[in-house]
Amino acid sequence: MWLKIRKSNPIFQLFLWLYAIISLYPLVWMLFYSLKDNNEIFVTNPFGFPTNLRFENYTSAISEFNVPQYFLNSVFVTVITVVGTIVLAVMFAYSAARLRWRGKTIAQMYIVVGMFVPVQVIMIPLAILVRDFNLTNTYSSLIIPYIAFNISFSSMVFYGFFRTIPNELEESACLDGANIYQTFYKIMLPLVKPSIATMVIFVFLAAWNEYPIALMLISDESLKTLPLGLQFFQGQFTTDWGAMGAAMTIASLPTVLVYILFSEQVEKAMTVGSAVKG
């Protein structure tokens, strides 16, 4: 009867640490083998800390394979996606939450529906659409869908924030002679800064790791993002596992660092979504 186990039972605490090992060890293993040679990975020391740190794996991942190119593509696509998503979502959410026009509630609901559309489902029409606009194998073919897919969640979060701001702020701004754009930029934007920070992290993670759209729309080697470029490593790197580990570590570093630095915000952003979707 597991239900009757007494409180602060050591078995459950043990489970906490055991699962932490299951969760982290594969990554630690990856980090370790990124610093080993094949012999050490397979034969002499498969589990433990590398005996001598082979940083040359990182140099070979960078020099012999396209890792820097993939990395730059990921940075470029991600930055534009984050900026585009936040700008559009903040403007839309402000208008839907604060301005006076007919159909604003419907417009907000319409955009939120996007949270329920899985990208996999609309892959085929999306690919045709991008082809018809002659965008296949361009940065835009990634950036435009990424923004469109991230707008729903972001605008929902901003909408919630804007609704909590008291009306008096706009009234006094209006009396002071500010126009609507000044009110938006100088008064409203600073107020929603905390949620902007959260959404920047959220969209960054989503765009940096996106895989299905990139797979479908990018075949040009010079435009591949990291998740797409790394897909074929198994084949390319069979002779050099250390370099493969190094490339994977490089690809993971930005998101892991951002998460460790902003763990509270990341988890908050994730859980906000559940309150509405459920």
Add this chain to the structure above:
Amino acid sequence: MNKFLGNKAAILLFTLPTIVLFTVIVMWPTMQVFYRSMYDWDGLNPGKFIFLDNYIRLFEDRLFYTSLKNGAIFAAMLAVLQIGIGTVLALTISNKKIRGRKFLRVSYFIPVVLSVTVVCQLWLAMYNGEYGLINKIFETLGIPYRQDWLSNGKTAIYAVAAVNAWQNMGYHFALLLAAVNSIPEQYLEAAKIDGAEKWKAHWKVTIPLMAETYKFCFILAITGGLNAFANMQIMTGGGPGTDTYTLTYMMYRSAFRVGEFGYGTTAAAFLVIECLIVTFAINKLIARDRIVY
């Protein structure tokens, strides 16, 4: 004030770009899925309207049943592993006396922020029949058992689903932990005063109060399993043979490998219907009355 907040030019400027972009990139393709599922369509020419013929073909396709079965296995694995483990971890860690809580929380969540490609490549290496980590661990423990997990038609789908479960468990854990923390202390205290032991109190009090979160977790896990694609694409390519096909993978192959775009959208349309049914069923089954506390 009305004139100030009803500035038509500003409203257009603020909303139009988003509405247009969203309509063109998300809503239009969504409608296309249903419309095109009734066409014999190669993606280039206008195509021929064949009404439900694609659906009939789908129901006669052996691969469709393999995909359905794999989707169900995948969804069940995610639901059981992610929500089961997530619940035990969230309830245990909600005890403020546990040391290293911050470290534990972060370590459960880290796999969530990794790219699916990195995770799949990593697990390909771990599952490897010759020098994979898992077989190595068996060897070290002296267990004479080796398995080429992904080349065995019986184990492959479970092995692939386990990778997805491993990667996203932390997300469910975070959701469940947030739900546990939002429950007022008094409820559990009251249960304890009434003599319920801790886990019994959780079972009777905490878990029912988390019904809304569970609803979301189940929808997420099950639709996530039905939609599974990237894991197959990177780890098995649907193989061995067709043993790890799912509906999304079937759709992807039909369109981008065989050029049957119409038939591919039929699989996609069926997937949408399947997900709607699941979402509806879960909403009916869990927490019919919204809990207010």
